[in-house]
Amino acid sequence: MSASEFAAKSYKTRGLVLRTHKLGEADRIISLLTPEHGLVRAVAKGVRRTSSKMGATLEPFMEIDAQLVHGRNLDVFTQAQLRHSYGLALAADYDAYMAANAMVETAERLCEGEEDAVAPQYRLLHGAIAALARGAGDPGSLLDSYLLRALSTAGWAPSFTTCVNCGEPGPHDSLNIALGGVVCRACRPPGSQSPAPETIALLAALLTGDWPVAAASEPRTRRAAATIVAGYVQWHLEKVVKSLKLVERT
Template sequence: MSRSSFAAKSYRTRGIVLRTHKLGEADRIITLLSPEFGVVRAVAKGVRRTSSKLGATLEPFMEVEAQIVAGRSLHTIIQAQLRHPYGQALVADYSAYTAGAAMLETAERLTDSEADSIGAQYRLLHGALATLARGGHEPGTVLDSYLLRALAAAGWAPSFTHCVRCGAVGPHQAINIPLGGVVCHDCRPAGSMSPSPATITLLAALLEGDWESVDAADAPTRGQAGTITANYLQWHLERAVKSLKLVERQ
């Protein structure tokens, strides 16, 4: 659905709260990711008052059902019901919280424009936050899996099994970030990386959601895969995701 659909005076949408900003003495600007409308910025009036019922609902990581009145620049949230309180679990775990914050920032970067993949991006973010909130997987690997899948949904799918230049089936020993994945010996350009074979295997598992393989990886392998994923993300976004600097790796 295009942004022109905002022509309606009032509309309902699900949304994940990406961030909030103070406005005046009692209001906040809420940035939501909607599966229909992409990034929506709307004012929530009075939510900073202790008497407000919306204050705890419209917080980062929360999935809500919102009733919104359209405006020329900013919209106004007049009602919001909590669907999934992911933030309650994430704020109690610093590693999960920082991983989730990097997800929210990335989601906003990837969807803050007209995009055919908004619905897919929403589902990916929703699933990743739910996985973080449940626990059971190391938060850094949940983040890396989300980042690789989100980039793939945006049209930048990496390849960790076939040479990105000639298509030769791997395993291959080098990765070239500008080219988008592994390269064979004959196609390898200068400046390519040479991670461990275990790291390349882990990157493929993260992209495919093979959690049995992901959970079996050791800390050095996870760390190297995380660095490559962050570099690949920065290459395509053309600027750093600031929240990644705070992510704790185990």
């Protein structure tokens, strides 16, 4: 490939490493979420060799500056420099690590096939991963807050304060996942849930980032909210986020 051909096919981007998969004896396929190019899957050649300069950089949860070349099926990494080594801190905390896995699995589902509207999802995931890495709060609460905000950014914003059907101000004591939040007694369809008021208040706090309220919640309230969030995620993604089952709730 000539210098001009290489320049035409190469591009630079910032990105978060979501996942890695072995390829052959020494290579890996890297799933990279980028703000400009969406979800990129590219080959990192030779990174499984001990002599590789990019091996430690292209690990899950690392934020990097990368240079890639467009390929016929998969792009190819030519350079990668570390911006933030979130993976090192997360690997030392099991709860935070598992929460991060659920975050990146959700982000990958939401951004699959998208390019134009990925930048807000990138910023949201980056902030959530960074918060987990620095131990900014309970990993489960950070995860649930991220999930609610990611779905909201994708166009599925729930409501935990006003009736999703008629707009009547709350508080309301019924919730319907399919409708997207709380419902008043007049609009309550069959099959709606009746969470405790504390659970609905926590869901509202997680959605808006009211961390004093979230931090003051009791473990049973967090578990109840997590079950509702998981159901909401599954409803809209139409698939189970497998990593959510591995997140331990205290």
